[in-house]
Amino acid sequence: MKIKSNTLYIVLYFLMFFVHFGIWQWLKIGFEPTFIKYYLFLTLLFVTVVTILSIIKNIFPTYIGFAFMGLVMFKLMIMFLVMNKLHLSEVPNYKVHFIIPYLISLLLETLYAVKMIQNEYANKENLDPNTEDKKGV
Structure with a gap:
């Protein structure tokens, strides 16, 4: 059974959330x-980006x-x-706790977009009828 790339990136995102929440609770930050x-x-931004890209x-x-x-x-x-409406700056070490998840979600979105572009390029190469003629010459 092959996992679709959408599912894989969403699972990785929520895995990041649970690991971060576990660390948050372990450090007793409040x-x-x-x-x-x-x-x-x-999560709303992540799902929006993945949906719009699809x-x-x-x-x-x-x-x-x-x-x-x-x-x-x-x-x-x-x-x-x-950022100001969520009062992120009140949390101790907020830069570490909020920038890293943002960057990880950005990394997942980037990998998703790259995978989509690679698949599109591969599909275009397979469907182009002129590629066989050029390879055969």
Whole structure:
């Protein structure tokens, strides 16, 4: 049984959440409502990026990279706007606890986008009728 890449990246994201929450509880930092609100917001952004990339792949498959770059800029802008509303700076060592999950989710989104671009490129190579003629010459 092969796991779809969507499922794999979502499972890895939630595995990151549970590991981070376990470390958070072990260190007895407190501020659990802030932690949960942050992860709800980060999860919403992660799922939005993955969903929009999947839609772009079906509609405009050659523009996946451009869509990804735009979504990353949008996500960064939204994070700066929401950081103050979530009161992240009140948490001790908030930079470590909130930047690392953001970067890991960005890494997962990047790997997902790269995989989609590679699959699109491979599909384009297999469907191009002129590739056989060029290889045979």
